Each structure stands twice: as structure tokens, then as C-alpha cells.
Amino acid sequence: MQNPEQSQDKDRQVEPYFQGYQPYTGPAGGWGALAAVARTIRHEMGLSPRTKALFQMNQPDGFDCPGCAWPDPRHTSSFEFCENGAKAMTWEATPKRATPDFFAQHTVTELWNWSDHDLEDSGRLTHPLRYNSTTDRFEAVSWEDAFTEIAAALHHLADPNQVEFYTSGRTANETAFIYQLLARVYGTNNFPDCSNMCHEPTSVGLPQSIGVGKGTVTLDDFDQADAIFCIGHNPATNHPRMLTSLRNAERRGAKIVVVNPLLEHGLQRFTPPQDPVEMVTLQSTPLASNYFQVKSGGDVALLKGVMKALLAMHHEAIETGQPGILDTHFIAEHTLGFEDLEADLQAISWEQLEQKSGLSRSDMQNFAQIYAQAERAIICYGMGITQHRHGTENVRHLVNLLLLRGNMGKAGAGICPLRGHSNVQGDRTMGITEIPTEAFLQKLDAAFTINSPRAHGHNAIASLKAIIEGKSKAFIGMGGNFATAMPDQDRSYTAFKNLDLTVQIITKLNRTALLSAKNTYILPTLGRTDADIQNGLHQAITVEDSMSMVHASTGRLAPPSEHLRSEIAILTGLARALFPDSPIQWEAMGQDYRLIRDKIAEVFPDFYDFNQRLQQPGGFHLPNAAAQRQWNTASGKANFVISSIDEDNQLDNHLVLNTVRSHDQYNTTVYGYDDRYRGIHGRRDIIFAHHEDLSALGLKEGDKVDVVSYHGKVLPNLTAIAYPIAKGTIAAYFPETNGLLSVEDYDHESGIPAYKSMPITLRAAQ
Numbered sequence: 001m002q003n004p005e006q007s008q009d010k011d012r013q014v015e016p017y018f019q020g021y022q023p024y025t026g027p028a029g030g031w032g033a034l035a036a037v038a039r040t041i042r043h044e045m046g047l048s049p050r051t052k053a054l055f056q057m058n059q060p061d062g063f064d065c066p067g068c069a070w071p072d073p074r075h076t077s078s079f080e081f082c083e084n085g086a087k088a089m090t091w092e093a094t095p096k097r098a099t100p101d102f103f104a105q106h107t108v109t110e111l112w113n114w115s116d117h118d119l120e121d122s123g124r125l126t127h128p129l130r131y132n133s134t135t136d137r138f139e140a141v142s143w144e145d146a147f148t149e150i151a152a153a154l155h156h157l158a159d160p161n162q163v164e165f166y167t168s169g170r171t172a173n174e175t176a177f178i179y180q181l182l183a184r185v186y187g188t189n190n191f192p193d194c195s196n197m198c199h200e201p202t203s204v205g206l207p208q209s210i211g212v213g214k215g216t217v218t219l220d221d222f223d224q225a226d227a228i229f230c231i232g233h234n235p236a237t238n239h240p241r242m243l244t245s246l247r248n249a250e251r252r253g254a255k256i257v258v259v260n261p262l263l264e265h266g267l268q269r270f271t272p273p274q275d276p277v278e279m280v281t282l283q284s285t286p287l288a289s290n291y292f293q294v295k296s297g298g299d300v301a302l303l304k305g306v307m308k309a310l311l312a313m314h315h316e317a318i319e320t321g322q323p324g325i326l327d328t329h330f331i332a333e334h335t336l337g338f339e340d341l342e343a344d345l346q347a348i349s350w351e352q353l354e355q356k357s358g359l360s361r362s363d364m365q366n367f368a369q370i371y372a373q374a375e376r377a378i379i380c381y382g383m384g385i386t387q388h389r390h391g392t393e394n395v396r397h398l399v400n401l402l403l404l405r406g407n408m409g410k411a412g413a414g415i416c417p418l419r420g421h422s423n424v425q426g427d428r429t430m431g432i433t434e435i436p437t438e439a440f441l442q443k444l445d446a447a448f449t450i451n452s453p454r455a456h457g458h459n460a461i462a463s464l465k466a467i468i469e470g471k472s473k474a475f476i477g478m479g480g481n482f483a484t485a486m487p488d489q490d491r492s493y494t495a496f497k498n499l500d501l502t503v504q505i506i507t508k509l510n511r512t513a514l515l516s517a518k519n520t521y522i523l524p525t526l527g528r529t530d531a532d533i534q535n536g537l538h539q540a541i542t543v544e545d546s547m548s549m550v551h552a553s554t555g556r557l558a559p560p561s562e563h564l565r566s567e568i569a570i571l572t573g574l575a576r577a578l579f580p581d582s583p584i585q586w587e588a589m590g591q592d593y594r595l596i597r598d599k600i601a602e603v604f605p606d607f608y609d610f611n612q613r614l615q616q617p618g619g620f621h622l623p624n625a626a627a628q629r630q631w632n633t634a635s636g637k638a639n640f641v642i643s644s645i646d647e648d649n650q651l652d653n654h655l656v657l658n659t660v661r662s663h664d665q666y667n668t669t670v671y672g673y674d675d676r677y678r679g680i681h682g683r684r685d686i687i688f689a690h691h692e693d694l695s696a697l698g699l700k701e702g703d704k705v706d707v708v709s710y711h712g713k714v715l716p717n718l719t720a721i722a723y724p725i726a727k728g729t730i731a732a733y734f735p736e737t738n739g740l741l742s743v744e745d746y747d748h749e750s751g752i753p754a755y756k757s758m759p760i761t762l763r764a765a766q
Contacts, residue, residue, distance in 0.1 A: 021686075021721060023679040027284035028236040028243055030271035032676060033083040034279075040083075040671070044090035066092060066170055066528045067666055068239040068420060071219050071545040072618065082240035087664070087671045091508075092527040093557055096123025098509055100140040103129065107136040108514050116484070116735075117670040120508045125524035126561035131516045138522060143565065146521055147577035153501040153519050154474065154578060160187030160453070162472050164463040167193040167432050168479030169421025170528070172541035172553070174596045175567040176423070176430035177603075178589065179478055182575050184441075185450055185582065189457030190472075191434045194480055194667075195424050196460035200750040201386040202417045203428060205395030209403075209639050211632030214425060216414035216624055217378055218547050219245065224412030227255040227374035230288075231398070232299065232384020233418050236266020236677055237663045242380075242418070243270045247285045255370055258288040260384060261296045261658055262688065262731060263724035265677040292367060295358030296656040296729040297757045299385060301645045303397040305353040305364030306371065308345040310404055313372060325372045327406030334629060335403055337640035344642040356645050358726050376412030377402070383420075387659075387756040392749040393643040400640050408638065409629035419546045420667065426544030429622070430600070434459050443603045448584055459751045460486060464743055467495045474501035475517075478567065481668040483512040487741035487753050490713075505570055510668065526566045530555040534569065535591040541568075542597070542614065544622070550607075551619025568593065654710065654759035655693060659734035668735050678723070688731040689762070691722035697762055704765035707732065709740040709758060717765045730762070 026032050067088040102122060108131065111119065128146045129138040141149075154163065165183040167176060180191065195203060203213040210216070222228065222245045235242040247270050250256050258267045268291075269284040278284065294302050314325035331338050350361045357364070371377060379402060385394045399408070399415060407413035419425050431440060434457035441452045458466055460482075466472035468491050475482070475496065483492050496502065496515035503520075504513040507527045526532055532539040532555055540552040565573070572590030575582070589595045597610040606622050613620045625631070631638050661667070662675035662684065673682045680686055687705060694700055701722040707715040707730075715737060725731060734755065745754045 020681050020683040021679055024265055024677050027269035027271045028266035028677065029273050034273050036083050037086045040087050040090050044094045066422060068422060070239045070241045071547045071549050073219065084240055084666065088666055089529060091671055093529045094123055097126055097560060098122040099126050103138040108516055109136055112514050116511060116668065119510055120669060122509055124507060124560040125509065125522060127563045128524060129522040131520035143573060146523065147574050150503055150521060150574060151577040157473050161190060163188055163474040164190050164192055164458060164472050166477045166480060166482050167191065167427055169194045169424025169427055170479050171427055171567065172423060172543060173426045173430050174541050174593050176427040176432050177596060177600050178568055178571045180431040182571055184452040185579060187453050189434050189436060189453055189455065190463060191432050191457055192460035192463040193427060193432050194421055195428055196751055197485055197753060198383050198420050199386055199417055200752045201391035201395045201747060204750040205392040209396050209399040209641055210408065210626040212624055212626045214548055214624060215416045215546060216408060216627040217416045221378060221412050221414060222249055225249060225254055225376050225378045227257060227370060227377045229257045229377065229379045230267060231259040231379060231381045233380065233382025234264045234266060237661060239418055244272055246287050247272060250285055250287055255289050256287045257370055258291045259294050261293055261726040261729040263293065290370060292359060292363055293726040295726045296658040297388060298357035299394045300390060300397055300643065301353045301356030302359060302364060303401055304345060304348060304645065305357060306368045307401055307404060309365040309368035310372060311342060311345055313368065326404050330406030334638050335640060336635050336637045341400060341640040341642050352645065358728060377407045378414055378416055380416040380418055382418045384756060387752055387754065389747050389754045389757050391747045391752050396641040403638055403640060409627055414627065423543040425546060429544055447599055447602045461746050461751045464492055468492060473499060475499055476503045477512065478505050481510040481512045483515055484668050484735050487738050487745060488743040489739040505567060523570050524564050525570060526559055526564050528553060528555055529557045530559045531557060532566045537592060539593045541593065548622040548624060549619055550622060552614050655728060655730050655762060657737060657758035657760045658729055658731045659737050659755045660731045662733055684733050684736065685718050687718040687720050688723035688725055689720055690725050690727045692727055694720055694722055699764065705762050706765050707740065708761045708763060711742055713740050715740055
């Protein structure tokens with residue numbers, strides 16, 4: 001276990017820092033965050049009055065942050081945004097414009113050589129565009145012509161299952177509902193979505209264990225927990241508003257325990273920018289009381305070690321006449337499989353657990369002791385848990401640990417998957433899934449008098465494979481940057497260009513939009529911050545946060561162009577062209593989103609009185625059966641599920657690459673080139689490694705290195721930094737490292753790409 005205040009820098013001779021690297025010593029938040037917000041506003045907005053939109057973010061009558069899905073508190077302050085939320089807002093509300101004149105000046109071949117940052121920094125798209133292969137340029141096209149031509153191309157395909165309907169998690173509930181309806185009327189369940197890349201192990205693993213694919217906690221539970229375990233996530237960068245909840249918990253005496261291969265500054269100390277006393281006095285609150293730097297891919301071994309220690313503590317307590325450690329009443333009444341789990345834990349040796357996890361037996365016993373002393377515990381986890389070949393197993397073992405002490409379905413306790421996009425959870429609720437249930441399809445069919453397809457469709461990996469193999473012929477992207485976010489870019493980029501049709505419904509230019517197929521369209525859409533006026537009515541959309549709260553979002557800014565349409569208007573316009581004789585009231589729903597919400601309530605009973613309940617400040621909470629100790633599993637109980645720690649034998653004797661985002665980044669969107677908390681400035685060509693791993697290879701900090709995947713792909717000429725990271729683990733930025741990952745490198749239970757379990761080697765740059 002690493003003391004959070006220590007760093008391996010204290011154990012070695014540090015060479016003078018090279019250009020672009022200076023270790024960060026301040027707390028998360030604080031003046032550094034405020035200065036970054038000021039720089040962001042100055043760079044993106046200047047003196048524009050549009051900056052006032054910051055004070056509408058996450059407010060009851062404002063718009064939902066286009067960034068993370070952390071819930072809003074019941075009582076909002078005068079400003080309820082974080083540094084990265086400000087970046088997301090200003091990036092969208094920028095006065096910069098990518099007009100038809102911009103595209104007249106730049107060929108697609110030229111734009112392809114721009115960086116991802118520069119592509120999006122060209123500004124908001126203003127007109128619908130069609131690619132002209134003769135001029136190698138995008139040219140303006142009317143909405144009517146675009147809809148007619150796209151519909152004709154879709155009708156020309158031999159099979160509806162040749163089309164991939166991708167969805168980004170920024171898509172609102174109403175949009176997602178209309179999108180899945182359009183695709184199912186067309187005849188397919190091909191729904192790759194961004195959840196397939198981030199939390200699909202949650203959607204698969206949690207239902208197997210507790211009968212629901214969502215977290216069981218609310219924000220109020222953080223006020224009652226005795227211990228909060230932060231496993232595989234980095235809140236200072238990816239969900240900064242969570243730090244306030246962690247700070248408040250620590251201040252009232254709760255333990256904050258961190259499990260992460262990297263020693264992240266944002267989990268060590270925090271100064272809330274909204275607290276004038278701490279800001280003026282330069283105070284900060286320590287967060288992590290204990291920090292366990294697990295080896296990437298070693299989470300199952302760590303969790304098994306903790307549970308093995310708990311069992312030993314329990315039996316020792318019983319033998320000495322003391323109360324047991326485990327909640328045997330809960331286990332007997334609410335669970336199945338405990339005996340199998342106990343036998344599995346007794347059979348495995350501490351030596352195996354230490355070797356796989358990279359932690360000592362005493363570390364795991366210390367973790368168990370902290371957990372045993374907490375009456376109420378929450379486990380929060382992110383993509384450090386899910387993005388592995390065994391991501392679903394990781395999720396189930398987190399549940400196993402909670403079930404042992406009855407930490408499910410009681411106040412101050414439960415499981416908390418930390419979603420990224422602000423409505424990725426809502427999209428799944430609305431039916432964006434390739435494996436819909438029969439009950440859902442029957443309700444959808446009854447509501448619209450249709451006959452939905454029953455055959456299972458493609459998730460993201462299956463979609464990419466189908467495109468590469470030439471089986472899929474068209475791709476429609478509702479937001480996102482699919483080809484760049486997915487693995488095997490060498491093959492996927494080429495395959496996209498062989499498609500018959502690509503349609504990108506986006507706010508800004510990105511690399512996937514430049515992959516010109518036989519017919520290629522960019523349909524620009526309104527963003528979260530933009531006022532959405534349909535038929536004279538100011539429309540609101542809704543989102544579902546990580547904790548199942550559904551609330552309204554209403555943009556207020558004037559749209560960047562009179563030629564933009566909302567996502568819903570684009571979809572309903574395409575539907576009218578695609579299904580001219582359809583009895584579905586596409587046009588009416590496109591002009592009044594309340595009609596969509598009425599249909600949502602008809603299909604999903606939990607959304608009863610949707611429009612009326614939406615008037616409540618802060619929205620309403622969707623019911624969660626597992627939080628009430630009702631287990632919608634096949635067994636009718638919560639299930640302990642066991643697995644082997646030998647699933648990733650190919651990781652043995654390799655360094656393991658763990659992809660990470662920088663602090664100036666949101667998914668594939670790169671706002672800038674700084675990663676403040678990790679000490680990186682003005683660059684992204686970095687590899688983070690333990691100094692002993694570098695030394696063993698004859699390398700040192702500052703050397704140029706090549707990263708070589710186990711199947712021979714090479715990412716060349718990165719600069720090595722000796723960083724406080726678990727031995728055997730290295731880290732580098734996403735999406736630059738995605739090309740090292742094969743399309744076959746994924747969790748075969750959930751389909752998630754194994755972004756955080758890539759076996760690699762390092763060598764001096766050649």
C-alpha cells in the first residue's frame with residue numbers, strides 16, 4: 001500500500017525535468033481549477049456574453065452539463081459546475097464556426113492531417129453537408145435533399161441489418177427513444193453505443209448478481225456511509241463534482257479508500273472552489289486515508305484476497321465468542337452461492353493473490369480490516385474496473401464483497417458505477433440495446449402499432465467487425481466519434497471508407513466524419529446549451545444521471561446557425577422521408593417533445609405521468625428493486641458469482657498498458673494539451689511507467705520509446721516518464737493508444753474493448 005502523501009520520486013535520483021513535465025504538488029480544485037476555467041473562457045469565448053450560460057448549467061431551469069453524469073444536489077448553489085464542465089460548455093458554446101466557406105478552403109485530405117484538437121477547434125458546424133469525391137470537399141446540401149438521399153440509400157440496401165445505428169451518451173432520453181423507434185421500424189436491433197465502450201460490464205454483470213444493471217445508491221447515501229471505496233476511477237478529471245461529496249464524507253469521519261494503479265493527485269487532497277474560507281486560507285481536505293496501487297488486471301485477485309481475509313476474520317471472531325464479521329442473516333435470507341464462494345476463496349493461495357494483484361497479503365488484510373469496521377460502505381467504480389477482458393468478473397466481485405456484509409439495499413451502502421456521458425444510462429433505459437427484452441418490444445409495438453424485429457443485433461465490437469468484414473454497409477452516428485474511439489484503427493478507418501453510406505449527426509467536426517464513404521453526410525445539430533424552439537415552443541429534453549434521477553434540461557443560448565436542427569427534428573425529418581406512409585406521428589412528435597414523453601410513459605411504466613413529474617424541481621427518481629432488497633434475478637436472490645484469477649494469463653510476463661484521459665480531455669474530445677494533475681504541459685506523446693520497469697529495460701526518464709503490442713503493432717516515439725504507478729503497469733493517453741488494441745481484444749461476456757489490459761513491451765525508439 002502506498003501512503004497517499006508519498007511518491008516514488010522520493011526514492012530515486014530525479015533528473016532535471018524535460019520540456020513539458022513538472023510534477024504537480026497542489027490539491028485538486030482550488031486556485032488551479034479557477035485559473036483553468038478563466039483560461040478556458042478567455043480562449044474559447046473571449047468577452048462573449050454567452051459565458052453567462054455557465055451559471056445556467058445544472059440549475060433546475062437550465063441545461064444539464066454535457067460532461068459527466070454525476071447527480072445534482074438538491075439545493076444548488078449560485079454555480080454548480082466544475083472545471084471540466086466549464087470546458088465542455090465553452091467548447092460547445094464557442095463563437096467559432098465551421099461554415100461552408102471553411103470546407104471550401106480545406107479538402108478532406110488536408111483536414112485528415114489535422115490533430116483531433118484542431119478539427120473540433122474549427123468551431124460549430126452550421127449547415128448540413130455532403131461529401132463531393134470529385135473536389136474532395138464537404139459542400140452544403142439542403143435538409144430536404146439530405147433526407148431524401150439518405151432514405152434512398154437506406155432503401156437500396158438488401159437487409160436492414162446492414163445498417164449500424166450508433167448512439168453517444170450525450171443523446172437525450174427523447175432523442176434516444178425516437179432513434180430506437182426509427183431503427184426498429186426500419187427493421188434492425190443494431191445499436192452499438194458508447195456504453196459498450198465504458199460500462200457494458202455493469203449492464204451485464206450487475207443484473208446477474210443483483211437483478212438490475214444500475215447503481216443502487218443515491219447522493220444522500222454518501223452522507224451516511226462509514227467508508228467509501230473508490231476503485232478504478234479518477235474523479236478530479238472525469239467527474240470533479242464528486243470530490244465535494246468525498247470531501248464532506250471525509251470531514252464527518254468516513255474513510256475514503258482508493259484502489260488505482262496510478263497515484264492520482266485528485267484523490268489525495270481537494271480544495272472546493274466554492275468554499276471561500278479554504279480558498280483564501282489555501283487550506284485543503286485530505287481525501288484518501290489508504291491508497292492501494294493494484295497492478296492493472298489484478299482487481300479480481302485483490303478482491304478475492306480481501307474476501308479471503310474477511311472470512312478468516314469472521315471465523316476467528318466466532319471461535320473466540322465475538323460477533324461475526326459477515327452478515328450471516330443477510331446472506332441466508334437474500335443470497336445464493338455463498339458456499340461456492342467460500343470454497344473458492346479457501347482453495348486459492350496468498351502467493352497467487354499477491355502475484356496477480358501486485359499487492360502484499362498485509363495490504364489485502366488491511367483493506368479487509370477497514371471494510372469490516374464500516375457499518376455502511378459504498379463501492380464506487382469506473383472504467384479502471386470495466387475496461388478489461390474480465391471486466392464483467394470485476395463488477396461481480398465488487399458485488400460479492402458488498403453482499404458479504406449486507407451492504408446492499410440499506411442507507412449509506414451500495415454499488416455506485418460512475419457513468420461518463422451525462423445520459424449514457426438514460427439511453428439504455430430508453431431502449432438503446434442490441435438485446436431488447438420481449439416485454440419491452442411488446443409494449444413498443446402496442447404503443448405504435450408496429451412489428452419490431454426480434455433478432456439480436458450488434459453491439460459496438462460486433463458492429464466494428466461487421467464493417468471490417470464488409471457485412472455492414474451503412475453507419476449512422478448519433479453523436480460521438482466511433483471509429484476513433486474503437487480499437488484497430490488501421491483496419492477500421494479503411495473499412496469505413498468502403499461503406500455505402502455514413503451519416504454523422506454532430507455539433508463539431510471529428511475524425512470519424514472525415515472517413516468518406518460512397519455517400520457521406522454531416523448533419524449539424526443543436527447542442528445542450530442551445531435554445532431548442534419547435535413550432536414556437538421552447539422545448540426541454542431530459543436526462544438520467546448515474547443515480548437514476550431523471551430531470552429536464554433546457555438550453556438558453558441562441559443557436560450558432562439558423563440552419564441547425566435539433567437531434568429530434570433531424571430524426572423525425574429522416575423518418576418522414578424513410579417511411580412516407582407511416583401512421584406514426586413523426587412530425588407532431590418532432591414539434592412537441594411532450595408527445596414523445598407521453599409515449600415513453602406508455603412503453604415504460606416507471607415513467608408514468610412523465611410530463612407532470614418533470615415539473616418537480618430536480619426531477620424524479622426511478623425505482624431500483626435491488627436498493628429495496630428485491631432481486632429480479634432468475635434465482636430470486638442476490639447471487640455470489642465466482643471466477644478464476646487465471647483468465648488473463650497472457651498478461652503475465654508483460655507490461656500492461658492502461659489507457660487514460662488527460663485533464664484537458666473528455667473521451668475523444670481534446671480541449672488542450674495539459675494534464676495538470678499529472679504534471680504534463682503542452683503535449684500528449686507520453687508514456688507513464690514505474691522507474692524500476694524502465695531500469696529493467698535499460699531505459700530512463702526522458703527517453704524516447706516505442707510501445708509494441710503483443711501482436712506486433714507499434715506506437716512509436718513516446719517520451720517515458722517515471723511515475724508513481726504500480727509495477728508492471730504503464731499508462732498512455734486514449735485514443736492515441738487505441739490502434740494497439742486488436743478488434744479481438746475484448747471481454748467476451750460484455751463485448752467491451754480491453755482498453756486497460758493490453759499486454760505490451762517497451763523498447764528504445766527506433
